[in-house]
Amino acid sequence: MAAQTTAPGVRDREIAAEQAHLDRVYSRLEEKIHEAEFLMNDAAQRGQVGTPGALAERDAQVFRAGVHLNRLNNEFEDFLFGRIDLLRGKDGRKGADGAYTSIEPADDAVRGDGTAEVAETLHIGRIGVLDAEYAPLVIDWRAPAAAPFYRSTPVAPGRVVRRRVIRSKGRRVLGVEDDLLRPELTTGLPVVGDGALMAALGQARTHTMRDIVSSIQAEQDVVIRAPAASVTEVSGGPGTGKTAVALHRAAYLLYQDRRRYSGGILCVSPTPLLVAYTEGVLPSLGEEGQVAIRAVGSLVDGVTADLYDDPAVARIKGSLRMLKVLRNAARGCLELPSAPGAGAGGGRGAGGGADARPTRLRVVAFGRRVELEADELAAVRQQALSGTTPVNLLRPRARRLLLDALWRRAGRSFDDPDLAAQERAGFDEDISTEPDFTDFLDAWWPVLEPARVLAALADDKRLSRWARRVLSPPEVRRVARSLRRSGTSVHDVALLDELDTLLGAPPRDRRREVDPLDQLTGLEELMPQAAAETRRERAERLARERTEYAHVIVDEAQDLTPMQWRMVGRRGRTATWTIVGDPAQSSWTDVDEAARARDEALGSRPRRRFTLTVNYRNPAEIAEVAATVLALAMPGSPSPRAVRSTGIAPRYEVAGDDLGADVRSAARRLLEEVDGTVGVVVAMDRRAQARGWLAGLGDRVVALGSLEAKGLEYDATLVVAPAEIAEESPAGLRTLYVALTRATQRLTVLAVPADLPDAAGVPDLLRAD
Numbered sequence: 001m002a003a004q005t006t007a008p009g010v011r012d013r014e015i016a017a018e019q020a021h022l023d024r025v026y027s028r029l030e031e032k033i034h035e036a037e038f039l040m041n042d043a044a045q046r047g048q049v050g051t052p053g054a055l056a057e058r059d060a061q062v063f064r065a066g067v068h069l070n071r072l073n074n075e076f077e078d079f080l081f082g083r084i085d086l087l088r089g090k091d092g093r094k095g096a097d098g099a100y101t102s103i104e105p106a107d108d109a110v111r112g113d114g115t116a117e118v119a120e121t122l123h124i125g126r127i128g129v130l131d132a133e134y135a136p137l138v139i140d141w142r143a144p145a146a147a148p149f150y151r152s153t154p155v156a157p158g159r160v161v162r163r164r165v166i167r168s169k170g171r172r173v174l175g176v177e178d179d180l181l182r183p184e185l186t187t188g189l190p191v192v193g194d195g196a197l198m199a200a201l202g203q204a205r206t207h208t209m210r211d212i213v214s215s216i217q218a219e220q221d222v223v224i225r226a227p228a229a230s231v232t233e234v235s236g237g238p239g240t241g242k243t244a245v246a247l248h249r250a251a252y253l254l255y256q257d258r259r260r261y262s263g264g265i266l267c268v269s270p271t272p273l274l275v276a277y278t279e280g281v282l283p284s285l286g287e288e289g290q291v292a293i294r295a296v297g298s299l300v301d302g303v304t305a306d307l308y309d310d311p312a313v314a315r316i317k318g319s320l321r322m323l324k325v326l327r328n329a330a331r332g333c334l335e336l337p338s339a340p341g342a343g344a345g346g347g348r349g350a351g352g353g354a355d356a357r358p359t360r361l362r363v364v365a366f367g368r369r370v371e372l373e374a375d376e377l378a379a380v381r382q383q384a385l386s387g388t389t390p391v392n393l394l395r396p397r398a399r400r401l402l403l404d405a406l407w408r409r410a411g412r413s414f415d416d417p418d419l420a421a422q423e424r425a426g427f428d429e430d431i432s433t434e435p436d437f438t439d440f441l442d443a444w445w446p447v448l449e450p451a452r453v454l455a456a457l458a459d460d461k462r463l464s465r466w467a468r469r470v471l472s473p474p475e476v477r478r479v480a481r482s483l484r485r486s487g488t489s490v491h492d493v494a495l496l497d498e499l500d501t502l503l504g505a506p507p508r509d510r511r512r513e514v515d516p517l518d519q520l521t522g523l524e525e526l527m528p529q530a531a532a533e534t535r536r537e538r539a540e541r542l543a544r545e546r547t548e549y550a551h552v553i554v555d556e557a558q559d560l561t562p563m564q565w566r567m568v569g570r571r572g573r574t575a576t577w578t579i580v581g582d583p584a585q586s587s588w589t590d591v592d593e594a595a596r597a598r599d600e601a602l603g604s605r606p607r608r609r610f611t612l613t614v615n616y617r618n619p620a621e622i623a624e625v626a627a628t629v630l631a632l633a634m635p636g637s638p639s640p641r642a643v644r645s646t647g648i649a650p651r652y653e654v655a656g657d658d659l660g661a662d663v664r665s666a667a668r669r670l671l672e673e674v675d676g677t678v679g680v681v682v683a684m685d686r687r688a689q690a691r692g693w694l695a696g697l698g699d700r701v702v703a704l705g706s707l708e709a710k711g712l713e714y715d716a717t718l719v720v721a722p723a724e725i726a727e728e729s730p731a732g733l734r735t736l737y738v739a740l741t742r743a744t745q746r747l748t749v750l751a752v753p754a755d756l757p758d759a760a761g762v763p764d765l766l767r768a769d
């Protein structure tokens with residue numbers, strides 16, 4: 001790329017030119033805001049007078065104005081961030097946004113002597129703004145006309161002569177960074193700065209992710225703008241921008257087809273920490289409400305997963321083997337006392353106490369007792385349970401079969417079929433409203449709730465009955481023990497969701513009626529007097545109530561267990577999908593089983609695959625250390641190419657007798673060396689300990705269990721006792737690879753004796769030889 005100039009005079013002149021443009025944009029935005037406010041006031045004053053058609057039109061107008069106003073009023077930092085200067089397009093045709101549509105330059109755009117005119121200058125921003133004559137002042141970054149800003153490279157520049165990234169704060173332009181894409185041409189365009197990407201990558205990190213809208217790279221842009229059809233699968237090593245790309249893609253899809261995606265976009269993240277880290281990105285892109293970012297442990301409403309199972313238990317609970325166990329449990333729970341699993345002591349083992357399920361049904365019909373004994377009841381239950389219908393939905397069937405059995409037992413016969421039918425109808429009505437019968441049915445075929453069935457698995461004996469020939473006795477003991485803790489684990493959530501499907505929704509009381517205002521255009525949100533709930537509350541409510549989505553994004557897809565794939569799959573049965581992940585970072589051991597479950601969730605939809613190859617996070621010095629672990633974790637797997645180097649090698653230290661003191665002092669040193677954040681990664685069972693070690697060092701530093709580090713990044717990372725992380729689970733080496741790839745600037749590795757450090761303090765696992 002051409003040498004860039006930083007001559008102060010040129011720089012100031014260029015900044016002043018962009019400032020003038022930004023001023024025009026803001027004065028146009030002010031005009032638009034006034035227009036929108038006028039429209040709303042006018043509509044509000046006209047009140048409810050008019051024909052239904054006119055009122056509906058007015059409502060629609062107000063709605064559009066309100067949405068626009070909302071977006072304009074949003075304080076965007078660097079609202080305008082890009083500019084491209086282009087040659088004339090091949091066919092000279094312009095699109096709806098006023099820009100030339102052709103990607104390639106006209107044949108005569110470049111003269112024989114290598115000089116050329118810039119025919120078009122486009123400014124790119126977070127939303128599009130037209131001037132009063134409908135000429136584009138700012139092009140929305142997602143519009144087709146903005147694509148060359150991201151796609152052009154010096155190898156394939158298309159019409160782009162110069163690409164400029166504009167840095168601004170509020171209404172003030174602070175700086176510009178240029179890339180010259182056709183350095184061979186003489187166009188008279190000045191070129192300023194060192195390029196925007198490096199400037200972005202060198203910035204200190206906070207605890208929230210930033211959008212990358214001003215520096216999306218060509219290979220990333222291809223993924224962001226890939227057509228929505230079917231399944232888009234993106235793989236790439238750590239730091240290649242998979243998460244960033246997935247989120248920008250959500251914003252792009254909404255822009256492209258807002259109506260289609262009003263069905264909601266679900267973004268599934270592995271941990272609540274990653275949700276918190278990423279959830280600011282979409283609002284910064286002007287998108288809110290339509291996208292729900294949820295941790296895989298928070299996909300079931302009303303359940304918060306606050307525990308991690310140890311790897312051996314997680315492996316069992318995540319496996320498809322649990323399906324059989326849960327199916328047995330869903331049915332087996334009908335046999336249990338009325339509150340299975342509740343109050344461990346109550347009646348269990350006593351051969352059926354006061355709360356045991358009833359073993360006899362006794363009603364009065366035709367003036368005499370009619371009874372069904374245990375064996376008859378068992379036969380009825382078996383008949384009712386044949387097939388795969390969810391247990392709670394079989395209750396009416398069981399009720400009918402009981403009535404049939406009682407009718408047979410009553411022994412009434414009639415020659416006249418009409419009379420028989422009449423008698424039978426009367427019998428059914430009488431019996432099924434009799435408390436003896438209804439109480440019996442409630443106790444004998446209770447409505448089962450997922451949480452209660454899961455709790456029932458906490459009993460060793462029961463679980464081993466339901467898991468016969470599926471789990472080994474030690475596995476049964478482990479799972480049962482894990483379920484006796486108070487709290488729900490991340491892996492329990494997928495089991496609860498599966499049970500919800502196996503049991504079927506119990507008949508709910510339908511308190512939530514359809515709100516007639518929902519049928520309107522959104523007027524109720526904009527008019528304070530009509531608003532029962534705010535826009536945000538409504539968005540949150542809709543997100544809560546939504547169980548199926550129009551598009552599903554899965555981040556860190558390599559970590560989803562088979563049971564979790566089933567859970568996520570149920571939320572996107574008719575959706576299109578974007579799946580991003582990196583097999584080398586997988587903490588799940590049975591890769592084949594997970595792949596099968598993933599295939600099942602995605603069905604036969606066609607898939608389009610992309611690979612990202614450049615590591616934007618780690619400097620080469622850190623990427624190199626990570627690559628030695630990758631070679632052990634997944635021999636032959638390629639490492640992504642680090643885009644920059646800092647000249648700062650990772651530091652190796654060996655802990656003495658007081659590990660806590662050494663962790664603290666290494667963390668403190670990193671805090672002095674970087675302006676932003678420091679992540680201290682320890683084995684999962686050292687988490688609480690590590691938090692104690694770091695107490696009082698401030699909120700720039702955080703302690704993380706190895707599995708919690710997924711997807712996050714810090715200016716500096718301290719990895720404590722790598723061997724402990726590697727030995728935590730069969731996938732431990734891959735988890736260590738994740739831990740080593742979190743830093744944007746500095747990495748310290750603190751070894752303990754188990755790491756077998758050499759004289760330089762380098763742990764055995766991290767040595768390249």
Ligand SMILES: Nc1ncnc2c1ncn2[C@@H]1O[C@H](COP(=O)(O)OP(=O)(O)OP(=O)(O)O)[C@@H](O)[C@H]1O
Binds near residue numbers: 201239240243
């Ligand atoms: N084009 C870009 N411009 C500026 N920064 C970028 C760009 N692409 C990625 N980054 C930055 O690189 C870092 C890594 O991105 P991201 O977290 O999306 O990677 P990832 O592939 O999901 O990583 P991992 O697999 O480790 O979770 C982030 O700080 C992101 O902002």
